[in-house]
Amino acid sequence: MVIQMMKLNYDEEENPVLSREEAIAILNTPDEELEELVECAKQLRYKYKGNRVSIHILTNARSGNCSQDCAYCAQSCRSKADIEKYKWVDEEKLYQDNDFVDEYHLSRHCIGLSGMKFTDEEIEELARRIRKMKEKGTHLCCSIGFLTEKQAKMLKEAGLDRINHNLNSSRSYYHNICSTHTFEQRVANIHMLQGLGFEICSGGIVGMGESKEDVVDMLLELREIQPEALPINFLLPIKGTPLGDADVSMLTTEYCMKVLCLARLLVPKSDIRCAAGREVYFKGEEKKLLSVVDSIFASGYLTEGGQGIQGTIKTITDAGFTYEIESA
Numbered sequence: 001m002v003i004q005m006m007k008l009n010y011d012e013e014e015n016p017v018l019s020r021e022e023a024i025a026i027l028n029t030p031d032e033e034l035e036e037l038v039e040c041a042k043q044l045r046y047k048y049k050g051n052r053v054s055i056h057i058l059t060n061a062r063s064g065n066c067s068q069d070c071a072y073c074a075q076s077c078r079s080k081a082d083i084e085k086y087k088w089v090d091e092e093k094l095y096q097d098n099d100f101v102d103e104y105h106l107s108r109h110c111i112g113l114s115g116m117k118f119t120d121e122e123i124e125e126l127a128r129r130i131r132k133m134k135e136k137g138t139h140l141c142c143s144i145g146f147l148t149e150k151q152a153k154m155l156k157e158a159g160l161d162r163i164n165h166n167l168n169s170s171r172s173y174y175h176n177i178c179s180t181h182t183f184e185q186r187v188a189n190i191h192m193l194q195g196l197g198f199e200i201c202s203g204g205i206v207g208m209g210e211s212k213e214d215v216v217d218m219l220l221e222l223r224e225i226q227p228e229a230l231p232i233n234f235l236l237p238i239k240g241t242p243l244g245d246a247d248v249s250m251l252t253t254e255y256c257m258k259v260l261c262l263a264r265l266l267v268p269k270s271d272i273r274c275a276a277g278r279e280v281y282f283k284g285e286e287k288k289l290l291s292v293v294d295s296i297f298a299s300g301y302l303t304e305g306g307q308g309i310q311g312t313i314k315t316i317t318d319a320g321f322t323y324e325i326e327s328a
């Protein structure tokens with residue numbers, strides 16, 4: 001077995017400290033040895049997360065018309081995907097979703113906004129909505145582009161708990177998926193937000209034509225960042241985007257599982273989330289999946305649908321896990 005043959009180093013908390021070569025070897029684990037790899041990841045999952053699964057729902061607060069050209073995204077300036085476009089979602093819908101998170105005692109309400117730059121006035125409008133939702137005590141996360149320090153402070157003062165800003169891919173592959181901003185800008189933005197005390201949610205997308213080395217390099221960068229949550233999305237090609245016809249044949253359940261195991265081994269204390277693609281690439285394998293990850297979405301991957309709350313809760317309880325109550 002690959003991982004048992006490695007003479008791994010361990011840190012003071014007895015977590016493995018993998019080198020780049022060892023991490024690559026993990027992604028190359030033969031499928032017949034996957035069970036043993038899952039077992040290693042599972043031990044860390046239980047060590048830090050018990051048998052809890054945190055559930056999030058996502059509201060797309062601003063949709064479409066983005067100035068950026070991210071190749072996977074239906075909202076980008078080069079996407080021809082037929083999606084709903086609006087500057088602000090109805091406040092009623094936003095607050096209803098928030099009440100839903102509150103009512104079901106879900107872990108967090110994630111709020112996505114398309115775009116990379118915002119005016120101070122727009123940030124104040126968002127801050128007003130955040131203040132309103134925080135009256136319920138909901139734990140809130142915003143997926144938002146680059147903020148100025150002033151804007152980030154405005155959101156912090158409004159009560160925003162967490163910000164999602166994904167690395168998406170490796171430093172060296174990034175230019176293949178986006179030309180309108182850089183990987184370095186993303187890292188700098190995350191460091192600025194961490195400096196202001198925000199929790200960070202940062203992960204990536206697998207299946208965009210990158211190599212296994214790229215996946216490893218992205219995860220090693222995330223190990224440096226130590227985000228509170230680390231979402232891994234498995235590409236769901238969207239027609240009308242440059243990756244609409246991407247070959248995702250490498251995204252077997254086994255390979256996707258190896259990526260998640262590696263994320264758990266490299267960043268064991270993070271909430272490792274299986275985000276987009278869960279319902280497609282892990283169908284029928286939910287129990288094994290939840291033995292490695294401790295976080296999933298119940299609905300909405302921005303422009304793609306999700307499983308819905310009842311289905312998600314059933315998936316979790318059928319697999320013998322409990323869902324986490326944070327915002328109660």
Ligand code: SF4
Pocket residue numbers: 066067068069070073074075076077113114115116145
């Ligand atoms: S991922 Fe975000 S920044 Fe990139 S095109 Fe989509 S909405 Fe814009």
